[in-house]
Amino acid sequence: MDSTHPETDDDLLMAMRSGDEQAFVTLYRKRQAALYRFAQHMSGSASVAEDVTQEVFLALIRDGCGYDPERGTLSGYLFGIARKLVLRHLERGRSDVALETEGEESGWPELAVTDDPMMDLTRREGIDALRRAVHALPRRYREVVVLCDLEEVDYADAALILNCPIGTVRSRLHRARALLLEKLNQERSLRPAIGALRPVRCLS
Amino acid sequence: MNCQEFREFALDGPETIAHLQDCPACATWRRRQDSLIAGLRAMAAESQHVGAPANLEAKLVAAFRTHGGTVAPIRAPRMWAPVVTWFAAVAALVAVAFVLNTQRVPKPQQHRKPPAIVESAMADGDDSSFNSADFIPLPNAQQLAPNEDVNLVRVEVPRSTMIALGYDVSAERASEPVEAEVVLGPDGLARAVRFLE
Numbered sequence: 001m002d003s004t005h006p007e008t009d010d011d012l013l014m015a016m017r018s019g020d021e022q023a024f025v026t027l028y029r030k031r032q033a034a035l036y037r038f039a040q041h042m043s044g045s046a047s048v049a050e051d052v053t054q055e056v057f058l059a060l061i062r063d064g065c066g067y068d069p070e071r072g073t074l075s076g077y078l079f080g081i082a083r084k085l086v087l088r089h090l091e092r093g094r095s096d097v098a099l100e101t102e103g104e105e106s107g108w109p110e111l112a113v114t115d116d117p118m119m120d121l122t123r124r125e126g127i128d129a130l131r132r133a134v135h136a137l138p139r140r141y142r143e144v145v146v147l148c149d150l151e152e153v154d155y156a157d158a159a160l161i162l163n164c165p166i167g168t169v170r171s172r173l174h175r176a177r178a179l180l181l182e183k184l185n186q187e188r189s190l191r192p193a194i195g196a197l198r199p200v201r202c203l204s
Numbered sequence: 205m206n207c208q209e210f211r212e213f214a215l216d217g218p219e220t221i222a223h224l225q226d227c228p229a230c231a232t233w234r235r236r237q238d239s240l241i242a243g244l245r246a247m248a249a250e251s252q253h254v255g256a257p258a259n260l261e262a263k264l265v266a267a268f269r270t271h272g273g274t275v276a277p278i279r280a281p282r283m284w285a286p287v288v289t290w291f292a293a294v295a296a297l298v299a300v301a302f303v304l305n306t307q308r309v310p311k312p313q314q315h316r317k318p319p320a321i322v323e324s325a326m327a328d329g330d331d332s333s334f335n336s337a338d339f340i341p342l343p344n345a346q347q348l349a350p351n352e353d354v355n356l357v358r359v360e361v362p363r364s365t366m367i368a369l370g371y372d373v374s375a376e377r378a379s380e381p382v383e384a385e386v387v388l389g390p391d392g393l394a395r396a397v398r399f400l401e
Contacts, residue, residue, distance in 0.1 A: 033255030149244040
């Protein structure tokens, strides 16, 4: 980061408001990736994620004064805009497309079977299975997992972004993790059944 | 601490550790939770490099420049914006309709105040006030034939008009109006005039 520019988001925003292009670029580079990933996790679509990221920063250019530092962080404010835009996309059904999940071309991943079904989650196949499980969560649970577990947004900010009490964030996260474990167990229990249907020998 | 409390408030503390030692089910649950969180962290770490396409930054910088580099001032909630928009649209439509309608009607030509017509068309036979001897034939005008239908029109003209007919008019009074009667032929052209003063 350029040493002539202040570090905090609020200072960058203030500089940006006075016309400092470099401050805008710095702020964009600092925040765009997390917003893009959030939108992609929520929508399952790279194009929607790109649109949402663009709209968030355009909104900041046009309506930057909607942000109130006393209510939360700028990052939370930007996530809040992104969330509304994603929900709008989802409501319009524009993202009713196949999830662009890496590694799905090969079908079910060949997970290593261990005594503990969760022990392989940090492996490549386990991460793919986990990603599918996150995408399959109901929206209210998916967004809390993406925010708190993947993007490491703190509970207070998450509560502001989701417009709910902190207790609700905690309980949704608790429930979301339980659902994830359930889905991973289901997926694991299906794999032997699918394997059993594989042809063993060609008779003709 | 019971199992429900443990799973709802799974914090690291003496009570939690004691419960884990006494409850194999919760110990398994905790191990799976930890594995899940580790998996989510691995998933997050794997996607750390993911971000918006590079060309998006250029687009937004262009938008920032187009916007003049300044952020719009605080605005009131825009609930009223659609109402104002529709109102403006309707007002513009009415204005356009009015202009088009006005242009269709021939606009009266803007002249100086025309000579006021005080008296018009003398009816046939009503020639009691008409004495042709009082009228001065206009130069180059066709002479009136006997029994020709005419119209008598009273007008106000500048006194300077009398100069052309041989009257003496002082320069100071040249612009004063003077009443006159004009005889119009059946073709509508002026034939003769008499001044009432």
